[in-house]
Amino acid sequence: MSRALDLLALVGRAAFAALGGAGRIAIFALVGLSHLVRPPFHARQFWRHFVEIAYFSLPVVALTALFTGMVLALQSHTGFSRFGAETALPSLVVLSITRELGPVLAGLMVAGRIGASMAAEIGTMRVTDQIDALTTLSTDPMRYLVAPRLLAGTLALPPLVVVADILGVFGGFLIATLQLGFVPQSYLDATWDVLEAMDVISGLVKAAVFGFLIALMGCWCGYHSRGGAQGVGQATTRAVVAASILILAFDYVLTAAFFKQ
Amino acid sequence: MSETPKIRLRGLRKAFGEKQVLDGVDLDVRPRHSMVLLGGSGSGKSVTVKCILGLIPPDEGVIEIDGQDVAKLSRRERAALFDRTGMLFQNGALFDSLPVWENVCFKLLAQRRLTRRAARDRAAEVLAQVGLAASVGDLWPAELSGGMQKRVALARAIAAQPDIIFFDEPTTGLDPIMGAVIDGLIVDCVERLGATALSITHDMASARRIGDDAAMIHKGRIVWTGSAETLGHTGHPMVDQFANGSREGPIQMELRR
Numbered sequence: 001m002s003r004a005l006d007l008l009a010l011v012g013r014a015a016f017a018a019l020g021g022a023g024r025i026a027i028f029a030l031v032g033l034s035h036l037v038r039p040p041f042h043a044r045q046f047w048r049h050f051v052e053i054a055y056f057s058l059p060v061v062a063l064t065a066l067f068t069g070m071v072l073a074l075q076s077h078t079g080f081s082r083f084g085a086e087t088a089l090p091s092l093v094v095l096s097i098t099r100e101l102g103p104v105l106a107g108l109m110v111a112g113r114i115g116a117s118m119a120a121e122i123g124t125m126r127v128t129d130q131i132d133a134l135t136t137l138s139t140d141p142m143r144y145l146v147a148p149r150l151l152a153g154t155l156a157l158p159p160l161v162v163v164a165d166i167l168g169v170f171g172g173f174l175i176a177t178l179q180l181g182f183v184p185q186s187y188l189d190a191t192w193d194v195l196e197a198m199d200v201i202s203g204l205v206k207a208a209v210f211g212f213l214i215a216l217m218g219c220w221c222g223y224h225s226r227g228g229a230q231g232v233g234q235a236t237t238r239a240v241v242a243a244s245i246l247i248l249a250f251d252y253v254l255t256a257a258f259f260k261q
Numbered sequence: 262m263s264e265t266p267k268i269r270l271r272g273l274r275k276a277f278g279e280k281q282v283l284d285g286v287d288l289d290v291r292p293r294h295s296m297v298l299l300g301g302s303g304s305g306k307s308v309t310v311k312c313i314l315g316l317i318p319p320d321e322g323v324i325e326i327d328g329q330d331v332a333k334l335s336r337r338e339r340a341a342l343f344d345r346t347g348m349l350f351q352n353g354a355l356f357d358s359l360p361v362w363e364n365v366c367f368k369l370l371a372q373r374r375l376t377r378r379a380a381r382d383r384a385a386e387v388l389a390q391v392g393l394a395a396s397v398g399d400l401w402p403a404e405l406s407g408g409m410q411k412r413v414a415l416a417r418a419i420a421a422q423p424d425i426i427f428f429d430e431p432t433t434g435l436d437p438i439m440g441a442v443i444d445g446l447i448v449d450c451v452e453r454l455g456a457t458a459l460s461i462t463h464d465m466a467s468a469r470r471i472g473d474d475a476a477m478i479h480k481g482r483i484v485w486t487g488s489a490e491t492l493g494h495t496g497h498p499m500v501d502q503f504a505n506g507s508r509e510g511p512i513q514m515e516l517r518r
């Protein structure tokens with residue numbers, strides 16, 4: 001009996017800790033966002049991070065999307081041919097890519113690159129007193145460090161996902177036409193026929209949310225790192241893991257919200 | 262004493278977890294004078310200064326600047342107050358994502374008192390005051406030696422012409438000659454600005470060079486205050502032991518044998 005109560009207490013405490021953590025992160029996010037609607041705004045910082053995310057993540061995201069589209073075509077062809085359903089292949093590729101794989105894979109790749117680098121940079125600034133120095137130099141660290149990164153993350157992921165969508169579909173098209181015997185024109189027609197605006201829009205909204213989450217976890221973990229190099233290392237790992245899990249969780253929530261019948 | 266102290270601390274207490282770092286610090290810093298705060302490593306010198314700057318909230322106690330209780334100021338008044346202070350951090354804390362000139366003029370740019378173009382020229386002037394060439398402005402902090410980083414950090418602390426300046430171990434880790442050079446720069450800057458200075462050090466030569474007054478902190482309390490000139494023969498056993506660096510005396514290091 002007391003065992004069971006202990007267990008209950010343990011679960012309860014963990015749940016409260018998680019809720020408390022989520023609450024503190026939410027307040028952190030709101031404070032960061034509040035600086036976006038009140039001047040001054042650090043445009044130079046925003047631009048630096050926007051370019052870092054949108055431009056320098058292009059190769060990684062493009063390659064990921066291209067290969068994913070290719071694998072998708074190959075895999076589903078072997079599956080579908082058992083039922084004589086090969087004609088469904090173009091629609092399967094384009095819908096999976098725009099709705100799911102484009103935003104999720106781009107999000108995960110960017111979480112690895114950007115979440116880690118934001119946490120490492122801000123964490124290093126924390127443990128070397130640079131964040132305190134900002135305060136003594138008449139600059140609010142939330143305004144200078146966090147707000148521009150949150151905005152950059154949110155705005156930079158959607159264009160990346162547009163590129164990922166195009167290259168993913170192109171990867172499927174390459175394999176289908178070069179290897180699986182599809183006629184190029186009819187493959188493209190089938191792709192356009194099935195695609196609806198909502199498929200792309202839902203993917204872009206997901207991308208914006210994922211970008212925000214990546215920047216938020218990078219900033220949060222970096223901002224609260226302590227100790228020396230080791231603490232920064234932990235913050236970096238934590239930022240990437242937390243961002244990846246949040247991406248998958250929010251992907252489910254957003255999918256359920258967009259495509260509920 | 263008729264003059265209101267520039268900085269007045271009363272009963273300042275701060276604990277981190279179980280550890281009582283500040284245990285009732287009382288300190289007065291006279292306006293336009295230079296006070297040095299002495300004390301062993303880990304005695305709470307940096308924490309004291311961070312409390313005054315509002316970077317660490319104290320658990321208890323009063324911090325007054327110009328006779329005003331800092332805790333009672335509005336956000337705006339507090340921001341205005343700290344617009345007029347400068348701080349040199351123990352390890353420099355230069356922004357390594359910005360070139361030296363932008364570090365030096367960071368506060369002026371943040372307060373929109375300068376355009377970026379004018380800031381470059383102003384940075385060159387301030388760098389000259391700490392004995393650095395204008396060309397240093399285009400380097401990155403990581404490209405500088407320890408002594409140069411300290412000088413750039415000093416330039417950053419004084420660029421906005423503060424009237425209270427804090428120096429946290431400005432000469433620690435430098436060779437004696439560079440240490441003396443930095444001390445000289447600090448004395449010059451404080452005199453030129455007519456500022457009030459509070460410096461942390463555990464280097465006696467340095468303390469005598471830059472201080473008018475001195476105070477010693479031990480176990481979270483101020484145990485002695487007096488003139489910096491008397492350091493070494495104050496008659497206070499703890500201070501004299503500290504100043505002469507002897508192992509025998511009232512201060513016992515907690516070493517396990």
Ligand SMILES: Nc1ncnc2c1ncn2[C@@H]1O[C@H](COP(=O)(O)OP(=O)(O)O)[C@@H](O)[C@H]1O
Pocket residue numbers: 277282300301302303304305306307308309
């Ligand atoms: N942010 C902090 N969290 C926990 N402990 C701290 C923190 N800052 C300082 N301390 C502790 O307070 C004590 C005094 O630190 P500090 O004021 O930096 O010493 P010093 O006199 O050498 O400058 C140290 O033991 C340090 O471990």
Ligand SMILES: [Mg+2]
Pocket residue numbers: 306307308351429
């Ligand atoms: Mg210190």
